[in-house]
Amino acid sequence: MQEVKVSQSVVARKSSSELSRRLWKNKWIYVMLLPGILYFIVFKYIPMYGLIISFQNYKPFKGVTGSEWVGLEHFKRLFTEPDFLNILSNTLILFVMNLLFYFPIPIILALMLNEVRGDLFKKVFQTIVYLPHFMSWVIIVSISFVMLTMDGGIINELISYFGLEKINFLLAPEWFRPIYIFQVIWREAGWGTIIYLAAIASIDPGLYEAARMDGAGRFRQVWHITLPAIRSVIIVLLILKIGAVLELGFEHVYLLLNSMNREVAEIIDTYVYTAGLKQGQFSYSAAIGLFKSFIGLVLVMLVNRISKKMGEEGVY
CATH class of the missing domain: 1.10.3720.10 (MetI-like)
Structure with a gap:
């Protein structure tokens, strides 16, 4: 059982090092992707939090947490x-x-x-x-x-x-x-x-x-x-x-x-x-x-x- 755990940890370390090597090798590609990724995070994913107000009687002065829930x-x-x-x-x-x-x-x-x-x-x-x-x-x-x-x-x-x-x-x-x-x-x-x-x-x-x-x-x-x-x-x-x-x-x-x-x-x-x-x-x-x-x-x-x-x- 101990040998199995050791072998699994060795495989995990190898896969982690392989992933790090690939990321470093293609680093400039990921740098080019970064503006697009940030765009989607900032303008597409973060605003999803605002969908909560669809189920509220939203009042700007009360905010999302203070507005009444209407389902x-x-x-x-x-x-x-x-x-x-x-x-x-x-x-x-x-x-x-x-x-x-x-x-x-x-x-x-x-x-x-x-x-x-x-x-x-x-x-x-x-x-x-x-x-x-x-x-x-x-x-x-x-x-x-x-x-x-x-x-x-x-x-x-x-x-x-x-x-x-x-x-x-x-x-x-x-x-x-x-x-x-x-x-x-x-x-x-x-x-x-x-x-x-x-x-x-x-x-x-x-x-x-x-x-x-x-x-x-x-x-x-x-x-x-x-x-x-x-x-x-x-x-x-x-x-x-x-x-x-x-x-x-x-x-x-x-x-x-x-x-x-x-x-x-x-x-x-x-x-x-x-x-x-x-x-x-x-x-x-x-x-x-x-x-x-x-x-x-x-x-x-x-x-x-x-x-x-x-x-x-x-x-x-």
């Missing part, structure tokens, strides 16, 4: 709120539009750019489609406002030039969603191609050469080589996208929101802003945030499980 009261209020179903449906509709119209665009752009042989044209085009990502939503929405306004907007001026009646794009509820999704594509499509282009760059060129020798054209090479090679990347990004089903972003929608289109434009993020910051209902808004996170987590786990059953790698 699931705020969640009951959320699900019985008269506008809850409308707000939830608006959020889900915009998400589905993102999934149907925006998600495929970066893939298509990456496939098209991969087929371009002129390096100069390729670099210029990439720069042009990347640029909108570096502009804030304020600038994107402002540019759209200038183009779509009835008072001198270029789109309405063209409509008027052809003898048609001007359209109030900015106030008409039926135009909110098309404008929203167009702006998302305009700003993010080019930036979204980066991951796909990186995945395409890792494909063995010998596969294309073999396909060409067998008489496969460009389209067949894309369909039978490029797309299957980047399928795992597409699946992972799709899972992450579905996990953000209720996370459309506050700023973009809030900038497009007005009293005329509120019925179709009010989403969970803007509702949280109104209830939390404008009305000071911190516990209620925290409960809504927890509800969003829970739904996202469940969907990520569910879709990841489905992808693994279909033979894909998934995100974990």
Whole structure:
């Protein structure tokens, strides 16, 4: 028995020294990881403590420890709120539009750019489609406002030039969603191609050469080589996208929101802003945030499980 304990301690010391050696050997990699790790700890994990107020009637002057505990009261209020179903449906509709119209665009752009042989044209085009990502939503929405306004907007001026009646794009509820999704594509499509282009760059060129020798054209090479090679990347990004089903972003929608289109434009993020910051209902808004996170987590786990059953790698 004594010999077994001695051997176990020797193995433990060896494994500890081996771990220390590996950590020291790769020390600069861990130094590079440190800012990212600190970011997640400070801004993602530590704030989880604040979720306690979702179950309290939080009062800032009493603090977390002194506020009254109300259990699931705020969640009951959320699900019985008269506008809850409308707000939830608006959020889900915009998400589905993102999934149907925006998600495929970066893939298509990456496939098209991969087929371009002129390096100069390729670099210029990439720069042009990347640029909108570096502009804030304020600038994107402002540019759209200038183009779509009835008072001198270029789109309405063209409509008027052809003898048609001007359209109030900015106030008409039926135009909110098309404008929203167009702006998302305009700003993010080019930036979204980066991951796909990186995945395409890792494909063995010998596969294309073999396909060409067998008489496969460009389209067949894309369909039978490029797309299957980047399928795992597409699946992972799709899972992450579905996990953000209720996370459309506050700023973009809030900038497009007005009293005329509120019925179709009010989403969970803007509702949280109104209830939390404008009305000071911190516990209620925290409960809504927890509800969003829970739904996202469940969907990520569910879709990841489905992808693994279909033979894909998934995100974990």
